[in-house]
Amino acid sequence: MASDTLTLYDLNKKIQSVTTKAFPDPLWVMAEILEIQVNRSGHCYMELIEKSGTDEKIIARSRATIWSYKYRILRPYFETTTRSQLHAGIKVLVKAEVSFHELYGLSLNITDIDPSFTLGDLEMKKREVIKKLTADGVMEMNKELILPEVPQNIAVISAKTAAGYGDFIDSLLNNSYNFRFNITLYPAIMQGDAAERSIISALESIFKKEEMYDAVIVIRGGGSQADLECFNSYNLALNIAQFPVPVITGIGHERDETIADLVAHTSLKTPTAVAEFLVDLMVRFADLLNHLREAINKSATWILQRQELLIAQKASDLSHLIKSSLTQEEHALETLYGRLKSGAGTGNMKVSNHLKSYSQRIKYAWNSFSKQQEFELAALNKRKTRSTREMIMQQKRHLGSIEKNIELTDPAKVLERGYSISYIDGEAIKSAKNVKNGDKLLTKLSKGEIHSIITKNGK
Amino acid sequence: MAKNEISYKAAVTEIEEILEAIEDGNMDVDELTVNVKRVTELLKLCKDKLHKTEKEVNKILEADQEE
C-alpha cells in the first residue's frame, strides 16, 4: 500500500479544508434551477446548472440548499418582488457559501438571493415570447374575433374547486336581472409546471365543440400571486391567440398582465370582474331591446299621427280647393260674359266704322275721278287750240314759200331786171340759127316793146 | 223684302267691287251715277242691318242680365 494512500474520509476532510480555505467568504453565483424541493422541515434543496449559450448543453451542475430559517425569509422576498415562485427553469443570482461535507459532498449554502436578476431574466423571457408571437402574426388574432353581444354559452377553464370559480358562477347565475347563462366547466390545473399542458388540453376539448360556445373564460381565483408564470408561456399564448372563440381572462393578478392576458380577446383582473363584464353585456343588450321597443312605439305613433295630420290636411285642402275652383270658374264665366258684351259692341263698332269708311272712299274716288276727267278735258281743249293754230300757221308758211318761188320764176319779174324776150313771128327766139336777115323782130321789155328788123346775123 | 235678299257680307263685297272700279278710273262717267247710287243703297242696307242687329243684341244681353 502506498504511503500516500488516504482514507476517503481523510480525503474529503482535506477537500473540505481546501475548499474552506479557498472560499472563505460567500460568493454571488449565477445559475439556473434545474430542480427544487422543499422538505418537511422547511429546507429547500435545489439542483443548479449552467447551460452553454449555444447548444443549451449542461456544462456545470451543483447542489444547493437554503436552510429553512433562511428560506422563510427569502421566499416571500423573492416572490413579492418577482411575482414568481422559485421554480425549475428560472435563473437566479444567489449568494452562496461553498461548503464541502465529507459525507454529502459539495453543496452551495444559499444565504441571500437577488430577485431583480430573476425579474430581469423573466422580463426578457416574456419579451422574447411576445416577439415570437408577434413574428408569428398571432398577437391580435383572438382580439379580432367578434364577441357576440349576448355571450350566453360559456366554456370556463378553471380549477374545479377554486374559490374564484365559485364566485364566478355565483355572480353569473344569481345576477339580479335573471339573465340566463349556459356554463360548461373544463377543469384544468391552473398553477405550477403542469398548468400549461393542462390548460392547453382543456382548450383542445373546447375546440371540439367550438360552435356551442360564445366565449371561453379562463379564470384562476385565490391562488398565489406568484403563481402566474405559466400564463407567460409561449405555447399557451399561441393556443389562446389562435383559438376560434373569443377568450376572456380573469387570472387574478393585480399589476402586470401576463402574455395570456395580452393575446386574449378581453382581459379582466378577477373572475368576478369577468362575471360582471358578461352580465353588463347582457344589461346593455337588454337596454338596447328596451330602447328599440320605445323607438318602435314612438315611430309608430309618430307615423300614425303624421298620417292623421296628412289626412286632415287633405280634407281641408279638398274643401278649399273646391271652393276656390268654383269661385274661379264663376269668375271665368263672368269674364266671358264681359267679353261677350264688349265684343258684341266693338263688333258693331268695327262694322259701322267699316261702313263709314266706304262713304269716304266713294267721296275720294269720285273726287279723284272727276279731277282726272276734268284735267283730261282741259288737256284736249289745249290740244285743240294749239293744233288748229299750228295748222293754219303751217299752211301760211307753205303758201308763202310758193309765192316766193313763183316770183322768182315770173318772166315779168325777170324783164324788170333788164332782161328782154325777142319774138319772130310770135315765137320767142332762143337761138340765132334760124334768124334770117330781114326778119321782123319784136322785143318785149319790162316796159314797152321794140320792133326791129334783122340786118346782120352773127351766127 | 227684296232688300233682305242680299246678305250683309254680299252687300259689302259688292260695295268694295264698285269702289275698286271707281278708284281704278275704269268707269265710264255715264255709269258712274248708277253705281254711286247702288253703293249708297247698299250702304243704307248695311246700316239698317247693323242697327237692327245692335238692338237685338242689346235686347238679348239685357234680358240675360235681368236673370
Next chain:
Amino acid sequence: MAKNEISYKAAVTEIEEILEAIEDGNMDVDELTVNVKRVTELLKLCKDKLHKTEKEVNKILEADQEE
C-alpha cells in the same frame, strides 16, 4: 235633357270660339244675333251647372264634416 248633352268644358270652348270670332270682327252681321243668343244660352247653361255642382259639393263636404 238636351242641355246636358254638351259638357261644361265643351260649352266654355264654344263660347270662347264664338267670342273670338266676334272680337276679330270676322263675323257676318247676319249671324251676330244668332251667335250672341248662343253664347248667352251657353253661359246660362254653365252657370246652372256651376250652381248645381256647388250645391252638391257642399252637401258632400258637410256630410263629411259631420262624421
Next chain:
Amino acid sequence: MAKNEISYKAAVTEIEEILEAIEDGNMDVDELTVNVKRVTELLKLCKDKLHKTEKEVNKILEADQEE
C-alpha cells in the same frame, strides 16, 4: 236729245281722232272750221256730263251723310 246719244267715252274718242288728224296735217283747211267746231261741241258735252254727274253724286253723298 241728240246730244245724249253719244256717250262720254265715245265723245272723248272722237275728239282724240279729230285732234290727231289735225296734228298729222291730214286735214283739209276747208274742213278745219267744221272740225274745230265739232271738237268744241264735244268737249262742252263732256264737261256738261261731268258736272251733271258731280251734282248727282254730291246729292247722293249728301243724302247719305244726312242719314
Next chain:
Amino acid sequence: MAKNEISYKAAVTEIEEILEAIEDGNMDVDELTVNVKRVTELLKLCKDKLHKTEKEVNKILEADQEE
C-alpha cells in the same frame, strides 16, 4: 269588402292626384261632383284604416309591456 281592395298608400296617392287636378283647374265642372265624392270616400277609408291601425298597434305594444 271592396273598400279594402285599395291600399292606404294607393288611396292617398289617388286623393293627391284628384286634388292636383282640381288645383290645376284641369277638371271639368261636370266631373267635379264625382271626384269630390271619391276623395271624400277615400279620406274616410284612410281615417278608418288609421284608427284601426292605431288601436291594433297600441294593443300590441301594451301587451308587450305587460310581460
Next chain:
Amino acid sequence: MAKNEISYKAAVTEIEEILEAIEDGNMDVDELTVNVKRVTELLKLCKDKLHKTEKEVNKILEADQEE
C-alpha cells in the same frame, strides 16, 4: 262762184304740179307766163280761204275761251 268750186287742197295740189313743171325748165316763156298767172290766182284763192278759216277758227276758239 267758180272760184269756190275748187277746194283748198285741190288748189295746193295744182300749184305744186305747176311749180314742178316750171322747175323742170321745159316750159316756154309764154306758157310760163300763163302758168305763173294760174299759180298766182290759185295762191290768192288759197290765201283767201286760209284767212277766212283763220278768222272763223279764232272766233270759235276765242268764244270757247270766254266760256
Next chain:
Amino acid sequence: MAKNEISYKAAVTEIEEILEAIEDGNMDVDELTVNVKRVTELLKLCKDKLHKTEKEVNKILEADQEE
C-alpha cells in the same frame, strides 16, 4: 325550437331595419301593424332568450359538488 332559429344579431338587425323603414316614413299604414307585430315578437324572443326561466345555479353547483 323554431325560436332559436334566429340569432340575437339577426333579430336586432331585423328590428333595426323595420325601425328605419318606419322612421323614414316610407311605411304604408297597411304594413305598420304587421311590422309592429313582428318587432314585438322579435323583442319578446330576445328577452325570453336573455332571461332564464329556471334557476340553473343550483343545478350546476350541486352537480359540481357531487363530483
